[in-house]
Amino acid sequence: MLVRLALFAVAMFGFGFAMVPFYRAICDVTGLNSITKRDSVPTNTQVDTSRWVTIEFDANTRGLPWSFAPGSRSMRVHPGELVHVVYEVRNQSQQVIVGQAIPSYGPQIAAGYFRKLECFCFQKQQLEPGETRQMPVVFVIDPLLPKEVATVTLSYTFFELNAATPAAGSGKVSG
Template sequence: MRDVAAENQRILKRLLVGVVAMFGFGFLLVPMYEKICEVTGINNILQPDRIVNTQVDTSRTVMVEFDANLHGLPWSFKPRETVMRVHPGELATVVYEVANTRDVPVTGQAIPSYGPQHAGRYFLKMECFCFAQQQLDAGEVREMPVAFVIDPSLPRDVTTITLSYTFFEVEGRQAQLGRQGDDAS
């Protein structure tokens, strides 16, 4: 009987170690993914793109559609222009308007997506509010530009690109800022 109880305790300890290891792996997965993307240069949405070819292809025009979405964020968010026609290689800028409708500061992070999906590698951003978290004070209204170039190597069959941003609230940001302010005092 004692041997069964001892064996059960050993199995329980092994299972607990496995649970802790899985939790730790899950916790470290996001930073590991971000580091791998940073090192390889893949899917790095938090830095400006490098522009290599600066030649403007005036022989064609690409229609760029702009979309704005919120995911559980108490803001209003929209592009000033919903459609723009640009030549590949031409520097263009679109301005998004955002307003915090809460009576407290709120921090958000924008994530871009593209349609068609493969067009994202040809949509090069030099300036974008998506590179950093955005904190808006209570009732604050802000204009946020996106400066971009469409790479002239964009396949000719792609005549329309949709750039869609979704803003997500960054939880716990206010508490973190408050603690940093307390430490500085």
Template sequence: MGADQETRGQNRKMLGKLIVIAVMMFGFGYALIPVYKQLCEVLGINVLTQKDGTVELDKNTQVDKSRSITVEFDGNAQGPWRFRPVVSSMQVHPGELATVMYEVVNTQARTVNAQAIPSYAPQSATPHFKKVECFCFKQQTLKPNEARQMPVVFFIDPALPKEVKTITLSYTFFEIAGLDKTAAN
């Protein structure tokens, strides 16, 4: 009986330790987001908004107004829809935040899942084209005959080589088959 009670005591002690560890892990996970946000604010990194929640666009000192870059937009559809940019090109200054809209229309009488993959020309511009918001970040689900306008918010890094005057952003929008069982219904 003594060994059995000793084993029970050890089991209770281990259970207590495991409960404390589980509570600590939950607390750490719960506190991770506010701690990350606070750390980013203190270090001044990954901050897109001011403390009042507004985006400060006019005071961006990183905008290079001495040069303009022509950004051309292209859309290729690989599937049952129409896909195109709303405008074919725009002029932007390096460092300036810009928005372009792409329009997609599902021409099918069924729901489809799709994903857009970007490509850039010239390839040397790829690391300098910075997207803040993009429909290409996640899969899109389009209902039957649905039309949607989707934004791309971007800026061109001022470190873009001076010889690059034009950048082409091209998306290929294609269907992802077999991911949604309700799409076939």
């Protein structure tokens, strides 16, 4: 009894960890959280001039001494229109640092309709001390975007690569 129950407890401890790959698999199968998938051009490329969507751009860094900002804070576009925006990143430290950006969208429902044709996300960016780099993003808002969505926010966060996460105990969040 004791042994069996103890084994059960250990198995449940393992189950907690088994939820990690399980969660990934569920997200892959259902297409949730699929920010790493390549976006395709929407099949319907007709520009819908009857409606305007406001796109807001946001930029954050976490744990690395870079300045990071979009060329414009927001713009009004028609769904189906090809849009360019440039983000600028600058290494303000005295060291070579490698970073990588991860996108996220708000509202979440808009993520599936935000087709990026060119993007710097998930690419390693190595910046020399003081180096500035311009990074373009080219995207199309799928005209099928639900009507009630009038504003979409595209947000990037830069993380440092090849470094431990911000030291525990620092208790600080930058950006």
